[in-house]
Amino acid sequence: MHNQKKTITFIINPISGTKSKEALPSLVSQHIDSNLYDCEIIKTQYAGHAAEIARQCAADHKDICVAVGGDGTVNEVARSLAHSDTALGIIPCGSGNGLARHLCLPMDMKQALDIINIGKTDHFDYGVINDQPFFCTCGMGFDAYVSLKFAESGKRGLATYVENVLKEGLTYKPDTYIITDETGEHQYKAFLVACANASQYGNNAYIAPEASMQDGLLDVIIMEPFNIIEAAKVGFDLFAKTLKNNNHIQTFQACSIHISRNEPGAVHFDGDPTKMGKEIDVRIEPLGLKAIINPHHTQDEAKAGKVMNNISKTIDKILVG
The missing domain is CATH 3.40.50.10330 (Probable inorganic polyphosphate/atp-NAD kinase; domain 1)
Incomplete structure:
Protein backbone atom coordinates (compact mmCIF):
# COMPACT_ATOMS: atom_id res chain seq x y z
CA MET A 1 0.00 0.00 0.00
CA LYS A 120 11.30 20.23 6.19
CA THR A 121 9.48 21.99 9.06
CA ASP A 122 10.18 23.37 12.52
CA HIS A 123 8.26 25.24 15.23
CA PHE A 124 8.70 28.95 15.98
CA ASP A 125 7.58 31.56 18.51
CA TYR A 126 5.29 34.40 17.57
CA GLY A 127 4.41 37.62 19.40
CA VAL A 128 1.13 39.21 20.46
CA ILE A 129 0.54 42.96 20.95
CA ASN A 130 -2.83 43.73 22.61
CA ASP A 131 -4.28 40.48 21.16
CA GLN A 132 -2.87 41.11 17.64
CA PRO A 133 -0.42 38.37 16.55
CA PHE A 134 2.86 39.36 14.88
CA PHE A 135 5.77 37.27 13.68
CA CYS A 136 8.72 39.66 13.16
CA THR A 137 8.44 42.96 15.00
CA CYS A 138 6.02 45.37 16.59
CA GLY A 139 6.70 48.80 17.94
CA MET A 140 5.70 52.37 18.61
CA GLY A 141 7.05 55.88 18.42
CA PHE A 142 9.28 56.43 15.41
CA ASP A 143 9.29 52.65 14.92
CA ALA A 144 5.73 52.67 13.58
CA TYR A 145 6.83 55.29 11.08
CA VAL A 146 10.07 53.50 10.15
CA SER A 147 8.36 50.19 9.49
CA LEU A 148 5.71 51.88 7.36
CA LYS A 149 8.43 53.56 5.30
CA PHE A 150 10.18 50.22 5.03
CA ALA A 151 7.09 48.58 3.63
CA GLU A 152 7.14 51.17 0.84
CA SER A 153 10.90 51.20 0.30
CA GLY A 154 11.29 48.43 -2.26
CA LYS A 155 10.28 50.62 -5.17
CA ARG A 156 12.64 53.45 -4.23
CA GLY A 157 15.80 51.59 -3.33
CA LEU A 158 17.51 51.25 0.01
CA ALA A 159 19.93 54.16 -0.18
CA THR A 160 17.15 56.68 -0.78
CA TYR A 161 15.09 55.05 1.93
CA VAL A 162 17.75 55.33 4.61
CA GLU A 163 18.49 58.95 3.74
CA ASN A 164 14.83 60.03 3.77
CA VAL A 165 13.84 58.18 6.91
CA LEU A 166 16.78 59.39 8.99
CA LYS A 167 16.35 63.00 7.89
CA GLU A 168 12.62 62.96 8.63
CA GLY A 169 13.30 61.19 11.90
CA LEU A 170 15.19 64.17 13.27
CA THR A 171 11.97 66.17 13.54
CA TYR A 172 10.27 63.34 15.44
CA LYS A 173 9.49 64.10 19.08
CA PRO A 174 10.60 61.51 21.68
CA ASP A 175 8.06 60.16 24.15
CA THR A 176 8.27 58.85 27.71
CA TYR A 177 7.56 55.15 28.12
CA ILE A 178 7.20 53.20 31.36
CA ILE A 179 8.04 49.57 30.64
CA THR A 180 7.27 46.85 33.18
CA ASP A 181 8.76 43.36 32.86
CA GLU A 182 9.68 40.52 35.21
CA THR A 183 12.41 42.68 36.79
CA GLY A 184 10.16 45.64 37.61
CA GLU A 185 9.34 49.08 36.21
CA HIS A 186 11.71 51.19 34.08
CA GLN A 187 11.21 54.63 32.54
CA TYR A 188 12.72 55.65 29.20
CA LYS A 189 12.67 58.78 27.10
CA ALA A 190 12.69 57.16 23.69
CA PHE A 191 12.53 57.81 20.01
CA LEU A 192 11.19 54.33 19.40
CA VAL A 193 10.36 51.14 21.29
CA ALA A 194 10.49 47.94 19.24
CA CYS A 195 9.69 44.39 20.35
CA ALA A 196 11.29 41.79 18.12
CA ASN A 197 10.56 38.11 17.73
CA ALA A 198 12.62 37.91 14.53
CA SER A 199 15.79 39.83 13.75
CA GLN A 200 14.72 42.31 11.09
CA TYR A 201 12.08 44.66 9.71
CA GLY A 202 12.77 43.33 6.22
CA ASN A 203 15.21 44.43 3.51
CA ASN A 204 18.03 43.23 5.82
CA ALA A 205 17.55 46.06 8.34
CA TYR A 206 18.38 44.31 11.60
CA ILE A 207 16.59 45.99 14.49
CA ALA A 208 17.42 42.98 16.72
CA PRO A 209 20.34 41.09 15.13
CA GLU A 210 20.49 38.46 17.87
CA ALA A 211 16.76 37.73 18.09
CA SER A 212 15.78 34.08 17.95
CA MET A 213 12.33 32.79 17.01
CA GLN A 214 12.82 29.74 19.24
CA ASP A 215 13.95 31.14 22.61
CA GLY A 216 10.56 32.08 24.09
CA LEU A 217 11.74 35.69 24.50
CA LEU A 218 11.07 39.11 23.02
CA ASP A 219 14.08 41.29 22.23
CA VAL A 220 13.07 44.79 23.38
CA ILE A 221 14.91 47.70 21.75
CA ILE A 222 14.78 51.24 23.12
CA MET A 223 16.26 53.90 20.87
CA GLU A 224 17.09 57.18 22.61
CA PRO A 225 17.05 60.50 20.70
CA PHE A 226 19.99 61.28 18.39
CA ASN A 227 21.18 64.15 16.18
CA ILE A 228 21.89 64.24 12.43
CA ILE A 229 25.52 63.13 12.76
CA GLU A 230 24.51 60.19 14.96
CA ALA A 231 21.58 59.32 12.66
CA ALA A 232 23.99 58.19 9.98
CA LYS A 233 25.68 55.80 12.43
CA VAL A 234 22.30 54.41 13.52
CA GLY A 235 21.44 53.77 9.87
CA PHE A 236 24.75 52.03 9.29
CA ASP A 237 24.36 49.87 12.41
CA LEU A 238 20.86 48.83 11.34
CA PHE A 239 22.26 47.16 8.22
CA ALA A 240 25.61 46.06 9.65
CA LYS A 241 23.88 44.05 12.45
CA THR A 242 25.75 46.19 15.02
CA LEU A 243 22.84 48.20 16.46
CA LYS A 244 23.34 46.63 19.89
CA ASN A 245 26.72 48.41 20.23
CA ASN A 246 25.25 51.84 19.44
CA ASN A 247 25.26 54.11 22.50
CA HIS A 248 21.72 55.34 21.70
CA ILE A 249 20.32 51.82 21.98
CA GLN A 250 19.28 49.90 25.08
CA THR A 251 18.15 46.28 24.74
CA PHE A 252 16.83 43.60 27.04
CA GLN A 253 14.86 40.36 26.76
CA ALA A 254 11.55 39.40 28.37
CA CYS A 255 8.71 36.89 27.94
CA SER A 256 6.17 39.68 28.26
CA ILE A 257 6.14 43.42 28.91
CA HIS A 258 3.61 46.14 29.69
CA ILE A 259 4.16 49.60 28.16
CA SER A 260 2.52 52.82 29.40
CA ARG A 261 2.83 55.95 27.27
CA ASN A 262 1.49 59.50 27.64
CA GLU A 263 -0.87 59.47 24.65
CA PRO A 264 -2.67 56.92 22.50
CA GLY A 265 -1.21 56.71 19.00
CA ALA A 266 0.38 54.73 16.21
CA VAL A 267 1.83 51.26 16.65
CA HIS A 268 2.70 48.67 14.06
CA PHE A 269 2.90 44.93 13.94
CA ASP A 270 4.90 43.42 11.06
CA GLY A 271 4.84 46.79 9.37
CA ASP A 272 1.06 47.10 9.51
CA PRO A 273 0.24 50.46 11.12
CA THR A 274 -2.73 50.88 13.47
CA LYS A 275 -3.77 53.00 16.47
CA MET A 276 -3.69 51.72 20.05
CA GLY A 277 -4.25 53.26 23.47
CA LYS A 278 -1.86 54.36 26.22
CA GLU A 279 -1.55 50.87 27.76
CA ILE A 280 0.04 48.14 25.66
CA ASP A 281 0.84 44.51 26.44
CA VAL A 282 3.30 42.50 24.37
CA ARG A 283 4.05 38.82 24.95
CA ILE A 284 5.57 35.77 23.26
CA GLU A 285 3.64 32.60 22.36
CA PRO A 286 6.39 29.96 22.44
CA LEU A 287 6.67 27.62 19.43
CA GLY A 288 3.11 28.34 18.31
CA LEU A 289 3.80 28.37 14.55
CA LYS A 290 4.87 25.44 12.39
CA ALA A 291 6.77 26.60 9.29
CA ILE A 292 8.78 25.32 6.34
CA ILE A 293 12.51 25.90 6.83
CA ASN A 294 15.48 26.06 4.51
CA PRO A 295 17.69 23.03 5.27
CA HIS A 296 20.56 24.57 3.25
CA HIS A 297 20.40 27.79 5.31
CA THR A 298 22.87 29.85 3.28
CA GLN A 299 22.68 33.62 3.20
CA ASP A 300 23.81 35.72 0.31
CA GLU A 301 26.85 37.45 1.81
CA ALA A 302 27.88 39.09 -1.46
CA LYS A 303 24.51 40.80 -1.68
CA ALA A 304 24.77 41.95 1.95
CA GLY A 305 28.22 43.41 1.16
CA LYS A 306 26.80 45.33 -1.78
CA VAL A 307 23.98 46.71 0.39
CA MET A 308 26.48 47.82 3.05
CA ASN A 309 28.55 49.58 0.39
CA ASN A 310 25.47 51.52 -0.76
CA ILE A 311 24.60 52.44 2.82
CA SER A 312 28.15 53.72 3.44
CA LYS A 313 27.90 55.95 0.37
CA THR A 314 24.52 57.26 1.53
CA ILE A 315 25.83 58.05 4.99
CA ASP A 316 28.75 59.98 3.49
CA LYS A 317 26.24 61.90 1.40
CA ILE A 318 24.12 62.79 4.46
CA LEU A 319 27.15 63.91 6.43
CA VAL A 320 28.58 65.99 3.59
CA GLY A 321 25.26 67.38 2.32
Missing part, protein backbone atom coordinates in the same frame (compact mmCIF):
# COMPACT_ATOMS: atom_id res chain seq x y z
CA HIS A 2 1.50 3.35 -1.04
CA ASN A 3 1.71 6.35 1.25
CA GLN A 4 -0.95 9.00 0.93
CA LYS A 5 0.22 12.18 -0.78
CA LYS A 6 0.71 15.33 1.27
CA THR A 7 -1.43 18.35 0.48
CA ILE A 8 -0.28 21.89 -0.31
CA THR A 9 -2.49 24.96 -0.77
CA PHE A 10 -0.91 28.03 -2.38
CA ILE A 11 -2.69 31.26 -1.47
CA ILE A 12 -1.91 33.97 -4.00
CA ASN A 13 -2.79 37.56 -3.28
CA PRO A 14 -2.75 38.96 -6.83
CA ILE A 15 -2.41 42.58 -5.68
CA SER A 16 0.04 42.25 -2.78
CA GLY A 17 3.79 42.62 -2.98
CA THR A 18 5.99 43.80 -5.81
CA LYS A 19 6.60 40.67 -7.89
CA SER A 20 4.37 39.34 -10.65
CA LYS A 21 2.91 35.97 -9.68
CA GLU A 22 1.62 34.94 -13.11
CA ALA A 23 4.39 32.38 -13.59
CA LEU A 24 3.54 30.57 -10.34
CA PRO A 25 1.10 27.88 -11.60
CA SER A 26 3.54 26.62 -14.25
CA LEU A 27 6.47 26.81 -11.77
CA VAL A 28 4.47 24.76 -9.24
CA SER A 29 3.86 22.00 -11.80
CA GLN A 30 7.58 22.03 -12.72
CA HIS A 31 9.09 22.11 -9.22
CA ILE A 32 6.69 20.44 -6.79
CA ASP A 33 6.97 16.63 -6.86
CA SER A 34 3.54 15.35 -7.92
CA ASN A 35 4.39 11.89 -6.56
CA LEU A 36 4.64 13.37 -3.06
CA TYR A 37 2.18 16.28 -3.11
CA ASP A 38 -1.29 17.23 -4.26
CA CYS A 39 -1.35 20.99 -4.91
CA GLU A 40 -4.12 23.55 -5.21
CA ILE A 41 -3.74 27.25 -6.00
CA ILE A 42 -6.33 29.74 -4.71
CA LYS A 43 -6.34 33.46 -5.53
CA THR A 44 -7.67 35.85 -2.92
CA GLN A 45 -10.66 37.93 -3.98
CA TYR A 46 -11.05 40.48 -1.17
CA ALA A 47 -9.34 41.82 1.96
CA GLY A 48 -9.17 39.15 4.66
CA HIS A 49 -9.73 36.30 2.17
CA ALA A 50 -6.19 34.90 2.70
CA ALA A 51 -6.92 34.52 6.44
CA GLU A 52 -10.18 32.66 5.68
CA ILE A 53 -8.52 30.26 3.23
CA ALA A 54 -5.68 29.57 5.68
CA ARG A 55 -8.14 28.92 8.54
CA GLN A 56 -9.89 26.39 6.31
CA CYS A 57 -6.54 24.74 5.46
CA ALA A 58 -5.86 24.32 9.19
CA ALA A 59 -9.38 22.92 9.78
CA ASP A 60 -8.90 20.47 6.89
CA HIS A 61 -5.46 19.43 8.23
CA LYS A 62 -3.65 20.39 5.03
CA ASP A 63 0.06 19.66 5.36
CA ILE A 64 1.36 22.97 4.01
CA CYS A 65 -0.29 26.33 3.36
CA VAL A 66 1.86 28.70 1.31
CA ALA A 67 1.52 32.49 1.43
CA VAL A 68 2.42 34.02 -1.94
CA GLY A 69 2.63 37.78 -1.46
CA GLY A 70 4.07 40.55 0.68
CA ASP A 71 4.45 40.78 4.46
CA GLY A 72 0.74 41.56 4.93
CA THR A 73 -0.32 38.33 3.21
CA VAL A 74 2.29 36.33 5.13
CA ASN A 75 1.02 37.76 8.44
CA GLU A 76 -2.60 37.04 7.53
CA VAL A 77 -1.86 33.41 6.64
CA ALA A 78 0.52 32.81 9.56
CA ARG A 79 -1.91 34.09 12.22
CA SER A 80 -4.60 31.74 10.84
CA LEU A 81 -2.24 28.74 11.04
CA ALA A 82 -0.96 29.42 14.59
CA HIS A 83 -1.37 26.42 16.92
CA SER A 84 -2.40 24.12 14.05
CA ASP A 85 -0.50 21.21 12.49
CA THR A 86 -0.52 22.91 9.06
CA ALA A 87 2.92 24.31 8.18
CA LEU A 88 3.35 27.84 6.83
CA GLY A 89 5.28 28.08 3.55
CA ILE A 90 6.36 31.42 2.07
CA ILE A 91 7.03 32.53 -1.48
CA PRO A 92 8.21 36.08 -0.78
CA CYS A 93 6.85 38.65 -3.23
CA GLY A 94 6.99 41.83 -1.14
CA SER A 95 9.51 44.61 -0.74
CA GLY A 96 10.54 43.85 2.87
CA ASN A 97 9.99 40.07 3.29
CA GLY A 98 11.04 40.18 6.95
CA LEU A 99 9.90 36.72 8.07
CA ALA A 100 11.15 34.97 4.92
CA ARG A 101 14.56 36.62 5.32
CA HIS A 102 14.81 35.73 9.01
CA LEU A 103 14.07 32.10 8.10
CA CYS A 104 16.75 32.30 5.34
CA LEU A 105 14.21 31.42 2.65
CA PRO A 106 15.18 32.24 -0.96
CA MET A 107 13.81 35.43 -2.51
CA ASP A 108 13.69 33.68 -5.89
CA MET A 109 10.30 32.08 -6.65
CA LYS A 110 11.73 28.92 -8.20
CA GLN A 111 14.21 28.37 -5.36
CA ALA A 112 11.46 29.04 -2.78
CA LEU A 113 9.40 26.27 -4.41
CA ASP A 114 12.39 23.91 -4.23
CA ILE A 115 12.54 24.50 -0.44
CA ILE A 116 8.79 23.79 -0.11
CA ASN A 117 9.30 20.62 -2.13
CA ILE A 118 11.86 19.39 0.44
CA GLY A 119 9.13 19.90 3.06
